[in-house]
Amino acid sequence: MAEAFIYDAIRTPRGKGKRGGSLYEVKPIDLVTNLLEALKDRNDLDTTKVEDLILACGEPVKEQGQNIAKAALVYSSWDDVTTGAQLHRFCAGGLDAVNMAAAKVAAGYEDLVAAGGVESMSRLGIGASGGATGDPWVAMKSYFISQGLGADMIATMDGFSREDVDRYAVMSQQRAAQARDKGYFKSIVPVRDFNGVTILDHDEFIRGDTSLEGLAKLKPAFQMFNDFGHGGVAKLKYPELENIHCVHTPGNSSGIVDGAGLVLVGSERAGKEQNLTPRARILSCALVGTEPTIMLTGPAPATEKALKKAGLSVDDIDLFELNEAFASVVLRYQRTLNIPDEKINVNGGAIAMGHPIGATGAMILGTLLDELERRNLKRGVVTLCAGGGIGIATVIERV
């Protein structure tokens, strides 16, 4: 099997995902083409050699609909030979696109593939594309509940208090603010308009001054779902749950933002042909399906599976990047795999910076790689939880 290398990983900054957010005026396709042009320019890339562009998107409808990857390629300056595909694996899509690219390269079917994701949550909010689980019969057979309530279930079952999850959120904010201020986010490519005027060049969602006292004032975001029946459904599946303590708020859950991420994956030969320097190799990838009602417990088993495939253990990993969908997801992951604060999400995460659904996986891969390079460390794991109980993980190693 050939090896798959990461030649570059870039992302847009994350704009607040609502009207008034800096990227609200930007069409999703322009988030993508900004990165396509930057990837081409930064690497002096001969795009005729890039065979495919796989882009994930959580709400692939309307202006994000159909196949935004190919649409963006046609619309950009890239060569017509590059083809494109849209991918949906809920929140895991951005990383799954990279993993699929790596799989194609490792299999020898393709040599150079771009992959990532895009999400304009300000323009197409969560639920914009509907979904099969919205059907009553499907929902009943699936024990479907609000995802956030799954996070509250984890907190309840593991005994994480409101203060525990809020404390984690404060840490995420402080770390992200510091990383932003010190310029650690090397992978950011500013979003510019068609005149070349910069629209946004930094993550605007971060609130470095977040305090425990401030967070404590926020109301639980999923209490209503709990009270309107979803809590009862959860208990039918988890009889040991007496009551669900709703501890997650907008302050300790991932933020709603706009953004895109792009990763260039290729074989050793393809890199050499274009004089590209590999930044890391992808050692292994894994997907797992876990219990779908609680939904958010996939990262630990996905990580274990990926590590096993790579012949590694948790101790061999220098840094972990777990998407901060909700604080309890990270706390359970740390507890399950025994990972100290110092090794995980060291520059903050989605609680501070936001989680543009389809894009996040590709974005945080870049964040991890930047930090491994800055600290001159070797291996890292990127992992996310996703809808339906999906867990995904990728192990990378700097070259």
Place this chain on the structure above:
Amino acid sequence: MAYIRLEKDSDGIVELIFDQPGKAVNTMGREYDEAMRAALTELQTMVVQGGVSGVYVRSGKPQQFFAGGDINEMLDMDLNPSAEEKTKMYEGVMATKAPLRQLETLGVPVAVGLNGPALGGGFEIALACHYRVAIKGVQVGLPEAMIGLMPGAGGVVRMTYLLGMQEAIGLISQGRRLKAAQALEKGLLHELAEDEADMHARAKAWIKANGDAKQPWDQEGYAIPAGGPDEAANQGLTFFGPANVMVQTKNLMPAQNAIFACVVDCARVDFDTAQKIEGRYFLSLLLDQTARNMMTAFFVQMEALNKGASRPNVSERFKCKKLGILGAGQMGAGIATVAAQKGMQVVLKDISQENADRGRAYAEAFFNKGLAKGKLTEEVKNACMALIQATADYSDLADCDIVIEAVFEDRGIKAAVTAECEAIIPSDSVFASNTSALPISELAQASVRAQNFIGMHFFSPAEKMPLVEIIRGQQTSDETLAKAFDLAQQLGKTPIVVNDAAGFFTTRVISKTITQGAIMLEEGVNPVLIESAARDNGSPVGPLAAIDEISQETAYKNGQQAKADTLTQGRDWQDNAASRILDRMVNEFGRRGKVHGGGYYEYPEGGKKHIWSGLKDAFAPQGYTDIPYQDIKDRLTFCQCLEAVRTMEEGVVNVVGDGNIGSIMGIGFPAQTGGVFQAINAYGLSAFVTRARELEARYGSDFEVPSLLLERAESGELFR
């Protein structure tokens, strides 16, 4: 005589008259199918030939329109047919629908006259008519969900198209029966009539005036009220609705799931496609064990019970005019409330006027609540209250037809009031003891007229609980039993009849699951799992919460009373898990029940109740005992089913339906099982025995299989 007659009048209106031969009411079964198909073929021909100005659908039965589907025919169907047979069944369902679609698209106006109840299939026929006239006061609706089914002859589709998703789901999944006036308000009926002649006249007048009538859904541009599931206004319904159904039914009632889904699915597509979808959901319920259980218990057995299957053959129906009640506590006052509601004179006697007045005030509070909710008027309340006489004087009972004693569960006190009362009341009056456990024949020893002595076990609160367990003592006469039975029905209660033995039927059976809860708690099983298991079984209340409601203190005292009673009788008394745990709860931890501030649960102010944290230290200090969740669930139900079989073996219960209905309506046995006996049938007799033996091996003799069940398992004879 044919099921359907077609008679054309001088105005060219063809009357389609349902008159099923040999039946008092029309039902929708095979005979209907054939007759209806033939009738529509003929009607189509007549319309083509010309001279038909309209169709008037009516019943040939006096005061009976149409009763609905033939439940017995459905119960006879194979539950696990082959794929080919299922296809045939589906085709059969579609074939039943077809004539109704033909009827509403004949091209001439179609009116229907409802001269009596139009429920289920009967109302589905009515919905396929353009214009619906009903005599004031008749009941209409689609109550199929109450017996685990759903409408399958277009009722879901037409109701959805007519009223919109939200209203259709509410009416159908709750099986709501509407009075004609209510149905008119909702648009399910078009006109009310005074009597049959008036109804015919109105229906025909409408036909003559509306030659171009069409169903709403066959009119250009018609849209379902409030639109389909993708409308923003319906998002709440489709997002939270399924969860609400699941929570309400604990996901144990397939009909409610199917109805909700079917309504939504139907609203997404055109009318004819929707009919196919409805047929598929309906078929799934025809092949559903839960539906079978509920049809068996709530239709077949309930009907037999109401008709007096357990009533002795005493021809004269008794009507109680004046009811005496001894003891004006919650039970006595509750019975008085109900009796007054039903128009009986009530004498409510207690040892002091003050106590008796307190009981009367209980009734008044009940009526005031109804008044506040608009359920009754001031006049009705005053009339009811005027019927209740509170007294401390035995002589006021002198002309009572029946006296029910609801005094403390103490043989001595009961014996005393029996003697005192019998000295006053007429010699043919019935004396009924409302005890939940004391053997009636033993109590009857205090009576000078043991043939008139009987047990009538009401459930608390008596003004709400629908069941009365009638206990026949050794000397109780047929006449007395018939009177008690008739009184229960007069009070609007469902009577079951059992023979005498300690605990009778219901108390014996429910004590098994309460005890099983205590045994598991003592074993160190997580109490949250015990309670969840009861919930997930479909029990309205868990074994621990049940004691909290009664209060640990009361349960403890009852236990002490039973112990004293047993020892007085010269028999041995053995402590059990329940008594040991109650002892500790009351005497060691001071957790005496909900009314005393908390029992197994804590009741934080403004918060949700939760299991008292001290339970773990008390009963599982080393950590919870881990047993399979399915075992916890099965222990709570199997112990009850097995005890029920024992009561049958001992001759306490003789009619299966009494056991099934009694267990569901009296002691909250999961309704979707069809009751304690039907639950065994549904599980499979042999499979039940195997599972019970597994439980016996793991958890002891409570799960020992009685020989009656072994015999049944061997012979394959179901409990029916």
